[in-house]
Amino acid sequence: MAGQVFTYIVHKEGVADDSALELMAAAGKIYPEASVAAIVTGSGAHLDAVCDAMAASYPEVWKIDQDVLAYPNAEVIRRLLVNILPADAVVVLAHDTLGMDLGPGLSIKLDSVFVPDVVGVEGVRDNVLTVVRQEYSGQVYTHVRCDISAGAVINVRPGAFKPEESRSAAGQVVDKSAQAGDLSARRRFLEVVEAEVGDVDITKADVLVSVGRGIEDLENIEIAEGLAEAMGAVVSCSRPIVDAKWLEKARQVGTSGKTVKPKVYLALGISGSFQHMGGIKGSPFIVAVNKNPKAPIFQVADVGVVQDLLEFVPELTEKIKAK
Amino acid sequence: MEILVCVKRVPDTAENEIEVNREGNDIRRDDLVYSVNEWDNYAVEEAIQIVDKVGGSVTVVSLGDEEAEEVVRREMAMGANNGILLADEAFEGSDGKGLATILKAAVAKGNYDLILTGAQADDGAGQVGGMLAAMLDMPFASLVNSIEVLDGQKLKVGREIEGGNQEMNEIDLPCVLSIQTGINEPRYVGIRGIRKVASVEIPVWGASELGLVPEAVGAVGAKAQRVDYFVPAPGEGAEILEGSTDEIAAKLIELLKAKGGLK
Ligand SMILES: Cc1cc2nc3c(=O)[nH]c(=O)nc-3n(C[C@H](O)[C@H](O)[C@H](O)COP(=O)(O)OP(=O)(O)OC[C@H]3O[C@@H](n4cnc5c(N)ncnc54)[C@H](O)[C@@H]3O)c2cc1C
Numbered sequence: 272m273a274g275q276v277f278t279y280i281v282h283k284e285g286v287a288d289d290s291a292l293e294l295m296a297a298a299g300k301i302y303p304e305a306s307v308a309a310i311v312t313g314s315g316a317h318l319d320a321v322c323d324a325m326a327a328s329y330p331e332v333w334k335i336d337q338d339v340l341a342y343p344n345a346e347v348i349r350r351l352l353v354n355i356l357p358a359d360a361v362v363v364l365a366h367d368t369l370g371m372d373l374g375p376g377l378s379i380k381l382d383s384v385f386v387p388d389v390v391g392v393e394g395v396r397d398n399v400l401t402v403v404r405q406e407y408s409g410q411v412y413t414h415v416r417c418d419i420s421a422g423a424v425i426n427v428r429p430g431a432f433k434p435e436e437s438r439s440a441a442g443q444v445v446d447k448s449a450q451a452g453d454l455s456a457r458r459r460f461l462e463v464v465e466a467e468v469g470d471v472d473i474t475k476a477d478v479l480v481s482v483g484r485g486i487e488d489l490e491n492i493e494i495a496e497g498l499a500e501a502m503g504a505v506v507s508c509s510r511p512i513v514d515a516k517w518l519e520k521a522r523q524v525g526t527s528g529k530t531v532k533p534k535v536y537l538a539l540g541i542s543g544s545f546q547h548m549g550g551i552k553g554s555p556f557i558v559a560v561n562k563n564p565k566a567p568i569f570q571v572a573d574v575g576v577v578q579d580l581l582e583f584v585p586e587l588t589e590k591i592k593a594k
Numbered sequence: 595m596e597i598l599v600c601v602k603r604v605p606d607t608a609e610n611e612i613e614v615n616r617e618g619n620d621i622r623r624d625d626l627v628y629s630v631n632e633w634d635n636y637a638v639e640e641a642i643q644i645v646d647k648v649g650g651s652v653t654v655v656s657l658g659d660e661e662a663e664e665v666v667r668r669e670m671a672m673g674a675n676n677g678i679l680l681a682d683e684a685f686e687g688s689d690g691k692g693l694a695t696i697l698k699a700a701v702a703k704g705n706y707d708l709i710l711t712g713a714q715a716d717d718g719a720g721q722v723g724g725m726l727a728a729m730l731d732m733p734f735a736s737l738v739n740s741i742e743v744l745d746g747q748k749l750k751v752g753r754e755i756e757g758g759n760q761e762m763n764e765i766d767l768p769c770v771l772s773i774q775t776g777i778n779e780p781r782y783v784g785i786r787g788i789r790k791v792a793s794v795e796i797p798v799w800g801a802s803e804l805g806l807v808p809e810a811v812g813a814v815g816a817k818a819q820r821v822d823y824f825v826p827a828p829g830e831g832a833e834i835l836e837g838s839t840d841e842i843a844a845k846l847i848e849l850l851k852a853k854g855g856l857k
Pocket residue numbers: 368408482483484485486487508509510511512523524525526527528529539540541542543544545546547550560561562563566578579580581607608713714737
């Protein structure tokens with residue numbers, strides 16, 4: 272059997288991210304028998320709070336308290352992990368903005384294999400790990416096999432692994448701060464600039480009419496606005512619509528946009544990427560209109576309409592108005 | 595500033611229905627519409643804008659088969675000064691580390707201050723940039739959505755993090771950055787632009803030109819290997835409304851009413 276399994280815990284103001292227990296679930300699928308250690312870095316009282324919380328679920332928690340770790344700078348964390356981890360460690364990270372920053376380079380420095388954005392784990396046989404990934408915006412799946420005898424860095428998709436409810440541990444917090452070593456880096460964190468607040472607050476809306484790249488053109492945005500008006504809904508959108516500057520950033524739903532909790536969500540020409548769906552909480556009734564029957568949005572929607580939205584939506588709007 | 599941008603030719607997922615082929619070892623490749631990876635196009639635009647401000651040149655490099663030349667040419671039409679194609683049978687089946695190894699060898703043949711990649715490509719990996727940086731022992735920042743040249747030694751870069759917040763960093767040159775969409779508005783490339791670069795010579799480098807032993811890359815060197823392509827059995831999934839547009843709309847209105855979606 273290969274090395275020990277480690278997870279890296281993302282936290283903010285003393286509270287661990289939802290991914291903390293998902294990583295543990297993923298680690299358990301890789302090696303059901305292994306004892307998994309959570310690595311928590313930071314400084315001061317917030318760090319202690321997170322370590323204590325993690326010890327309730329993880330058998331072992333490695334705490335590293337250093338001023339330079341107060342903000343999670345991936346270039347610094349990478350050096351730290353290379354300094355403290357055994358060479359054949361299996362490291363499980365969330366495929367979020369920190370995991371994407373950290374994982375690929377870490378695997379090179381640890382000379383181990385890397386697999387990004389894993390959505391399923393089939394298990395390990397003879398040191399060969401088989402995982403499931405998606406390609407082409409989730410339209411097809413693949414099995415990926417990798418030799419983890421020299422260790423591995425596995426980035427798992429947020430939300431893909433359900434935490435095990437029953438799991439509880441009277442874990443031990445081990446202070447590894449003294450072993451941190453040289454943490455100098457050529458990228459220095461300066462500050463976080465908060466996203467601008469817009470004119471609309473899509474997070475408060477009960478009904479959202481959301482447009483994606485399928486709307487095809489700036490002129491067509493009014494088709495969605497017309498439907499939203501007829502329904503008494505608010506218009507939101509996916510990222511490409513904001514990138515194209517067709518709608519303001521405050522209307523973007525997703526991990527790099529807003530988290531919304533509507534009762535009804537109408538997705539028009541949205542493929543259903545995990546970064547988009549990650550912004551929809553509270554299990555709304557999801558309706559998807561998409562001309563591609565293979566679009567992954569149909570796997571998560573309640574109701575689907577396989578049609579060209581540019582033809583379907585105006586008709587729907589007329590019918591609603593006529594009632 | 596000498597800038598290298600890595601660009602990949604990918605099937606356009608907004609335009610194509612991607613299907614698994616009969617053998618289950620690839621997707622159906624006939625009739626696919628290809629284009630330059632969305633993120634890479636933003637990276638090239640950003641490189642051109644930097645050079646417009648501080649001088650220097652932009653080189654684009656693509657690793658693929660001969661057809662990848664078309665995206666190199668397209669990005670040159672956009673304004674990149676030089677193009678390089680990396681093509682060799684020995685490169686086929688490379689994993690992320692293999693791709694980064696090949697790109698690293700191409701980097702070594704130049705003298706670059708800044709290397710840009712896209713944040714991710716068609717297989718949603720987001721791995722090549724970070725790997726390349728670690729191999730070159732250069733600092734790295736991912737998901738970059740703003741770049742400001744401070745002086746010849748360092749940049750101020752913004753990274754897009756959760757919630758659309760922006761993490762500001764200072765990073766030393768030379769470095770590798772992976773670019774997030776929305777950092778700029780990539781310029782339009784017209785047919786005239788394409789024509790202007792139609793006859794420009796684009797060098798093609800293989801394993802021997804790059805000084806690579808074939809065993810280090812390609813399927814042989816890959817530690818992570820894709821075994822198959824599949825589509826899982828449809829689970830619960832959406833109830834697909836059938837009938838004429840009129841009937842579908844009528845059904846949908848009933849459902850929306852029942853769920854509180856109509857005021
Ligand atoms: C770090 C990171 C963070 C991200 N954060 C976010 C985020 O917060 N929010 C977000 O949305 N994305 C985010 N993304 C981008 C995400 O990965 C996808 O690229 C994006 O969600 C795709 O948007 P889309 O579905 O509108 O476009 P596409 O994926 O291009 O889908 C367009 C869909 O429209 C359909 N279509 C086309 N024409 C028509 C028509 N006439 N009628 C009906 N259907 C049609 C197509 O079949 C397709 O399914 C992020 C990416 C990264 C790397």
